[in-house]
Amino acid sequence: QVQLVQSGAEVKKPGASVKVSCQISEYTLSDLSIHWVRQAPGKGLEWMGGSDPEDGKTVYAQKFQGRVTMTEDTSTDTAYMELNSLRSEDTAVYYCATTLAPLTLNFDYWGQGTLVTVSS
């Protein structure tokens, strides 16, 4: 089964950027569609974006367009999510997630989560 291991917690100031990594093991990144979901403290799950399993193109939620970049390094099987112009409302746990099932977007594998705190 696939394992997703994320980078550690981050504390950032408003206006800064954060880059969270998601290391894939037991599978190769090129065989997977990685998505990112965040969860503010005490709140629900919010999808940020991910790769379309049909064509591999990255799709972002409109809310984050222009502020988020999701990239992949297939040489190290690591996916990245970078969020710019951070504000306090971006304080959340950020998860990477994926599935081994083809052409579907329910997520049976999740990283452990990365807490990003935005505070002056």
Place this chain on the structure above:
Amino acid sequence: EIVMTQSPATLSVSPGERATLSCRASQSVSDNLAWYQQKPGQAPRLLIYGAFNRATGIPARFSGSGFGTEFTLTIRSLQSEDFAVYYCQQYNNWPPITFGPGTKLDFK
């Protein structure tokens, strides 16, 4: 954007009883509906996909039903480890993929 709603927000049930959780989509999502369980400090865990298919390793006491806009997650004979927050997710019309606000299942 498809808006997902869940009811109730909190459901208080005793161990051994049955819990019925509802999820509604603002427009049809066919059977492209998943349910997740989340416990404090943990990542979500996939329970049901395709509206009624149990994910690998999920006990048979969890069952999903529904199609289109109305969905139900039923948990028979609640165990202590089942008390958690449950989210539904649609992946039919995307972007965006959308989640419901969650139902907290707690001890009565």
